[in-house]
Amino acid sequence: MKLSDQETLELHELLDGLVENNLSSEKRKRLEKWLTDSDEARRQYVAYLDMSASLAHYAEERVSDETTDVLKRRLSTKLVQFVTPWLPLAALVLFGLYVFFGYQAQDPLLLEKELVETEISPVAPGYGLRDEETVAVLTRAVGLSWDRSANFRPSVGASLPASSLKIAQGIAQLELLDGATLILEGPVEYELVHGNAGALRRGKLRAHVPRVAVGFTVGLPMGDVIDLGTEFGIEVHEDHSAELYVYRGKVRYQGVDQAGNYVSEDLVSNQAIYLSADGTSSPLDMPTGIYLGTQDLASRSLEQSQRRRSEWMKFSRQLFSKPSTLLYYGFDNHAKWDRVLKDETKRDDGAGNGAVIGCNWAQGRWPGKGALQFSKSNDRVCLNLPGEFSSVTMVAWVKLGELASPVYPLVFSRPSQKGALGWSVNQAGKLVLQVRVDNKRVINYLSAVALPKEKLGQWVHLATSYDSSEKWVSHYVNGRSFSREKIEVSQPLSFKKGLLGYSQDFPPYKKGTALHGCIDEFAIFDSAWDEGKVRELYEVGTPYELSNSLTSHQP
Amino acid sequence: MMKYQRRLFAYIHTLVPSRSDAEDILQEASLTICEKFSDFESGTNFYSWACQIAYWKVRSARKKYATSKVVFNEEVLEVISQTRVEMEEELDHRHGALSKCLQKLNERDRRMVLTRYESGQNVKAAAHASGRTVQGAYKALTRIRKVLFDCVSLELTTQKA
Numbered sequence: 001m002k003l004s005d006q007e008t009l010e011l012h013e014l015l016d017g018l019v020e021n022n023l024s025s026e027k028r029k030r031l032e033k034w035l036t037d038s039d040e041a042r043r044q045y046v047a048y049l050d051m052s053a054s055l056a057h058y059a060e061e062r063v064s065d066e067t068t069d070v071l072k073r074r075l076s077t078k079l080v081q082f083v084t085p086w087l088p089l090a091a092l093v094l095f096g097l098y099v100f101f102g103y104q105a106q107d108p109l110l111l112e113k114e115l116v117e118t119e120i121s122p123v124a125p126g127y128g129l130r131d132e133e134t135v136a137v138l139t140r141a142v143g144l145s146w147d148r149s150a151n152f153r154p155s156v157g158a159s160l161p162a163s164s165l166k167i168a169q170g171i172a173q174l175e176l177l178d179g180a181t182l183i184l185e186g187p188v189e190y191e192l193v194h195g196n197a198g199a200l201r202r203g204k205l206r207a208h209v210p211r212v213a214v215g216f217t218v219g220l221p222m223g224d225v226i227d228l229g230t231e232f233g234i235e236v237h238e239d240h241s242a243e244l245y246v247y248r249g250k251v252r253y254q255g256v257d258q259a260g261n262y263v264s265e266d267l268v269s270n271q272a273i274y275l276s277a278d279g280t281s282s283p284l285d286m287p288t289g290i291y292l293g294t295q296d297l298a299s300r301s302l303e304q305s306q307r308r309r310s311e312w313m314k315f316s317r318q319l320f321s322k323p324s325t326l327l328y329y330g331f332d333n334h335a336k337w338d339r340v341l342k343d344e345t346k347r348d349d350g351a352g353n354g355a356v357i358g359c360n361w362a363q364g365r366w367p368g369k370g371a372l373q374f375s376k377s378n379d380r381v382c383l384n385l386p387g388e389f390s391s392v393t394m395v396a397w398v399k400l401g402e403l404a405s406p407v408y409p410l411v412f413s414r415p416s417q418k419g420a421l422g423w424s425v426n427q428a429g430k431l432v433l434q435v436r437v438d439n440k441r442v443i444n445y446l447s448a449v450a451l452p453k454e455k456l457g458q459w460v461h462l463a464t465s466y467d468s469s470e471k472w473v474s475h476y477v478n479g480r481s482f483s484r485e486k487i488e489v490s491q492p493l494s495f496k497k498g499l500l501g502y503s504q505d506f507p508p509y510k511k512g513t514a515l516h517g518c519i520d521e522f523a524i525f526d527s528a529w530d531e532g533k534v535r536e537l538y539e540v541g542t543p544y545e546l547s548n549s550l551t552s553h554q555p
Numbered sequence: 556m557m558k559y560q561r562r563l564f565a566y567i568h569t570l571v572p573s574r575s576d577a578e579d580i581l582q583e584a585s586l587t588i589c590e591k592f593s594d595f596e597s598g599t600n601f602y603s604w605a606c607q608i609a610y611w612k613v614r615s616a617r618k619k620y621a622t623s624k625v626v627f628n629e630e631v632l633e634v635i636s637q638t639r640v641e642m643e644e645e646l647d648h649r650h651g652a653l654s655k656c657l658q659k660l661n662e663r664d665r666r667m668v669l670t671r672y673e674s675g676q677n678v679k680a681a682a683h684a685s686g687r688t689v690q691g692a693y694k695a696l697t698r699i700r701k702v703l704f705d706c707v708s709l710e711l712t713t714q715k716a
Contacts, residue, residue, distance in 0.1 A: 012704070016697045018572045018626070020678065028626060035631050042638045046569055047649060050639075051704060052672075053565035054650045056574060058657060059672035340589045355585040357560060377674060382582045497582070511575075512675030 003040050011041055015048045060378050134159040135195045136176045141544075142300045144170035145186070156544045157458040165190045167203070171292060171300065179213030180227075182206070183292055191219070200242075206233040206291035209249075222279035223255015223263065232267075233291030243284060245272040245291070255279050305543060309366040315540040319523070320344035326392070327352045327385050327524040329500075331370045336361045341372070341381050341500075354381040354500060364520030365397060365459045365543035371520030372501070379514045380502030383411075385524065388492035393465040393529040394423055395537060400517035401457055403427050407513050410462070411522070412504040414497035415511075421493050422506040423464060425451055431475040431482070433464050434506045437489045442506055447475035447483040459520070461538040466493060467528030474528070479538030481531045495524065559602050560585075565646070566606050569639050570613045570632055578674075580616055584609040603640075610636055645711070652710035656703050667692065668699045 003011065014031045017023035023031070034041040138158050146153040147166035154160055160174070167186035174182045178196035188203025199219030209216045209227045216227040221240040225232070230249020236242045244253060246267045254264045257279035265273055265281050272284040292300075313332070320328035328344040338361070343352030356372065358379040364371035372381065396410055408425040415422070415436065422434040429451035436442050451460060463476040471487040500522060501515035521541065563584065568577040587608050595604055613632065627635070639646075657665055667685035670676055671692075682692035 012701060013697075016700060019700075020693070020696075021573060032627055032631050035627070035635060039638070042634060043642065046635065046639050046642055047646070047707075048700075048704060049569040049572060050565050050642075050646045050649060051653060051700070051707065052572075052574075053561070053568040053577075054653045055668065055672040055703075056564075056568075056674070057561050057650075058654065059669040060674060062669050062673075340592065350590070353589055355582070355589045357582070357585060382586050384586060499582075510675055 003038070003044070007041075008044070011044055012048070015045060019049070019052050060376065133161040134177060135162055135192050136160045136174045136182075138172060139175045140173035142171045142304050144172055147187070147189075155458070157454075159454055160192055162192050162194060165192065176213070176216070178216070179210050180216045181208045185292055193219075200234055200236050202236045202238060204233065204235045204291060207231065220253075220255070220275065221277070222257070222275065223253055226252045226254065228252060235291075240277040242275040243272060244275065245284075246270065253281065305366045308543065309369060312366075312541050315537075316344070316521075319537075324526050325523060326389070326526050327383065327495075327522075329354065329381075329519075329522045331364060331372060331520045331522075334361060334370050341383075343383075352383065352385060354383040356381050359501070362518055364518075365541070369520060371399075371518045373518045374501040374515035377512065377514050378502075381500035383495070383498040383500055385495035385498060388419055388494050389526055390468040390490070390492045391466055391526070391528040392493055393463060393525040393527065393534070395461070395463040395521070395523050395525075395534070396519055397459055397461055397521040397541060398425075398515075398517060398519050399457065399459050400425065400451065400515075402516070403429055403451065403453075403456065405513055405516060407432075407503050407509040408515055408517060409499070409501055409503040409509075409513060410515070410519075411495070412499050412502065412506065413495045415504040415506055417494055417496060419492050419494035420504075420506075421495070422504060422509065424503065424509070425462070429453075429455075431462060431464060431477070433466065433473055433475075435466075435491055435493065436506075437491045441489075443488050445473040445475075445485045445487075447477075450475065450477040450482055459543055461541065463529070463534045463537070465528040465534075468492070470528070472528070474531075476531065476534045476538075478542070479531075479535035481534075559605055561650075562602060562643075562647075563605050563609055565650075566636075566639060567609050567613060570610070570627070570635055571616075572626055576616075580609065580612050583616075584612045587612065606636075606640070648711055648714065649707050652707045652714075653703065655710060656706035659706060660699065660702070664695065664699050667695060668703075671696060 011034065014023065014027055014034075017027060018031065035045055138154050138156055138160060141156050145168045147168040150166035152163045152165065165172070165184065167184055167188050169186040171186070172184045174184065174192075176182065176195050180196065182190075182198075183206045184190055185204040188205065189201035190203070190205065191199040191201065193199060196213055196215060197217040197219070205218065207216065207218065207227065208231045209229060211229045214227065214229045218225045218234060220234070220236060220242050225234060225244060228250040230251055231247040232251050233245045233247070234242060244251065244267065246269055248269045251267045252264065253267070253273065253275070254262070255275075257263055263279060263281055267273060273281045274284045275281050316328070316330055319325055320330070325345050329341050330344050331341070334342065339356045341354035341356050343350060343354070345352060358376050359372040359374050359381065362371045362373040363369065374380070394411065398410065400408055403425075404427070406427050410423045410425070412422040412424070413420045418436060418438060420436040422432070424432050426432050426446070429449045431447040431450045433445040434442050435445070450462065461476075461478050465474045465476075466487070467474070468487065468490040471490065472484050473487055474484045475482045501519060503509050503511060503513040505511045564577065564581050567580050567584065568574065571577040571580060584605070588605050591608070595601065614629065617629070617632070657669075660668070663685050667681045667687070670684040671678060671681035673680075678692050678696065679689055681696065682689045685692065685695070687695060
C-alpha cells in the first residue's frame with residue numbers, strides 16, 4: 001500500500017521523534033501499528049534508520065579525518081616554528097661558504113624550501129621535536145652503555161639539547177636537526193653544540209651529511225672539520241691525534257699547528273689524513289679503523305631486537321601460563337585481518353578473547369611484533385573478564401603520539417556497576433585509576449606526570465596495582481615506582497564489559513574517546529605486584545637499551 | 556569482520572533506534588560472534604550469520620531490560636528484520652548515495668548534522684556547532700534529515716534510470 005503525502009509526512013515526523021528519543025508512548029504505539037500493517041511504512045522506516053546509522057558512520061569518519069589533519073597541522077606548525085629561526089643562520093652559513101670557499105651554492109630560496117621539506121617529511125612524532133632547545137635526536141642504539149662520569153644518559157628516541165655525550169661502549173645514531181646523521185662508536189665523547197656543529201673529544205664518529213646540512217662542523221683538538229656535502233669518518237685517539245677519512249664528497253680541515261701556523265687541507269673521496277697531536281697533517285693511505293655506517297648499525301640493531309624479542313617471548317610464555325594471570329594479550333601472531341585478540345591464558349576455551357572493533361594492526365615494539373592501533377574515534381577492543389578482584393595489577397606497553405585529548409583510555413569497564421574502573425592517561429600525562437565505589441561516587445587515583453613530552457612516540461611500559469589488603473594504589477612507568485596513593489574505600493574491581501582503548505562515562509571523562517595510540521601488550525594479574533616484579537616485566541619487554549640509562553636524565 | 560561492522564551496526568540500529576543501546580548490543584554481538592566463530596560454516600554468508608546472532612542479542616536485551624533498550628515488541632522486531640534483509644542491496648546503494656547528498660548540503664547544515672551524529676554528541680552540541688538555538692537545531696535537523704532522505708531516494712531513482 002502506497003502512503004499518501006500526508007501519511008509520509010506524519011511517518012517522518014514519528015521517525016524523527018524516534019531517533020531523537022522524544023516519542024510519546026502514544027505516538028510509539030501509532031508507529032508500531034504502522035510498522036505491523038504497512039509494508040511501505042516498514043520500508044521507509046528501515047531506510048530512515050539505516051540513514052541514521054550511515055550518518056553516524058560518516059560523522060565518525062569526519063572526526064577521524066579531522067583528528068589526523070589536526071595532528072599533522074600541529075606537527076607541521078611546530079616544525080616550521082622550530083626551523084624558521086634557523087633559516088637566516090643556514091642562509092648565512094651558505095653565504096659564508098660561497099664567499100670563502102667559492103662553493104657553488106644553490107638558490108638560497110630553494111635551499112630554504114628543501115630545508116623545511118626535509119625536516120617535515122621524516123617526521124617522527126615520537127621523537128617529540130617540540131622543544132626549541134633540541135639540537136638532535138638519539139634515533140638508534142646497539143649495546144649502548146654510558147660512561148660512569150656521564151651526567152646525561154638519554155634513551156633512544158630522546159630529544160637532545162646541546163650537551164656532552166659520553167659513551168663507554170656500544171653504538172649510537174644521532175640525527176641532527178639540521179640534517180646530518182652521526183654514528184658514534186664507543187668509547188667516545190662527543191659534544192653537541194647546535195643542530196649543525198659539535199666537537200669530538202675522543203673516539204670514532206662517522207657522519208653522513210646531505211646537501212641540506214652543508215657546513216656541518218666537527219671540532220677536533222687542534223682544528224675543525226668542515227663538511228662540504230659528504231660522508232666521512234673521524235677518530236680522535238687518546239693522545240689527541242686524529243684520523244680523517246672521506247668516503248665521498250669533499251671535506252675541509254682547517255686548524256693551527258703547535259707553532260701557530262695555519263693549516264688547511266681539502267680532502268675528496270677516498271682520501272685520508274693523519275693529524276698529529278700538535279696539529280700537523282700528513283697523508284694516510286687508509287684509516288687504521290673501520291667506521292660503522294648507518295646500514296651496519298641497522299643490521300646490528302635488528303639482530304639485537306630479534307634477540308630481545310625472543311627473550312620476551314620466552315618470558316611471556318611462562319607468564320601467561322601462570323594461574324595468577326587473569327588476562328594476557330600479547331598482540332603477537334595475529335593476521336592483519338584478525339578481529340579476535342587472543343587471550344594467551346586460553347582460559348575457559350578462550351573466554352578472555354577480545355573482539356577487535358575498528359582498530360588496525362600495526363608494528364609493535366619489535367619488527368614483526370603486532371600491535372593494535374586505535375586511531376579512529378570508534379576503535380576499541382571488547383574484552384570479557386568475569387568476577388571481582390580485591391587486588392589486581394594492570395600492565396600495558398603503550399605508544400602515544402600526542403596529549404591533546406582530555407583522556408587516553410587504556411581500559412574501562414561498564415561504568416554503572418559497583419567496582420567499575422577506568423585506567424587511563426590524562427592530558428597532563430598522568431596515569432589515572434578511577435574506581436566506582438557506589439552509585440554516586442567515583443574515586444580517582446592520579447599519578448604524578450608519567451608521560452612527559454619526550455616520552456611521546458616511544459613505547460612506554462605502564463603499570464598500576466590496586467592492593468586492597470595494604471590499601472595502596474601504585475603507579476609504575478618503565479618499571480619504576482612512580483607514585484603511590486592510599487586507597488580511600490576498598491572496593492573489589494570488576495572488568496565486566498571491559499573496553500580496551502575506549503573511554504566510558506567516568507567523570508570528568510566522557511564515553512566515546514578512543515586511545516589514539518598503539519598498544520602491543522596488555523595484561524591483568526590477580527594480585528598487587530611490587531616494583532621488583534613490574535621492573536622485571538619491563539626489563540624483559542623493553543625494546544630499548546637498558547644499559548645504565550635509568551639514572552639521571554639531565555644534561 | 557571489520558567490513559561488516561558498519562552493516563551489522565546498521566542492522567541492529569534498525570531494530571534498536573537508540574544509538575547507545577544499539578552500540579552496547581553491537582559489542583555483545585561482536586563478542587559472541589568471535590566466540591562462536593568456529594561454528595560459522597565457511598562458504599555460507601557471514602553477514603547473515605552475524606545478523607542472526609545480533610537478532611537474538613536484541614531479543615534477549617528486550618527480555619533483560621524490558622523496554623528500556625528495545626522499543627518494539629517481538630512481532631514488530633520480526634517484520635522489521637525481514638524487511639531489512641530484503642532491502643540489503645538497496646540499503647548499500649543508499650549508503651553510497653548519502654555521501655553524495657551530504658556534499659550537496661551547505662557547510663553549516665553539513666557540520667550540524669554530522670556533529671549531531673558523532674558518538675556521544677547531542678542536539679545541543681549540534682546547535683553549538685552551527686550557531687543555532689537548541690530549538691532551532693531540532694527544527695533544522697528535522698528539515699535536513701528530510702532533505703537527505705529525499706535526495707538519497709532521488710539518487711537511487713536516477714541510478715536505476
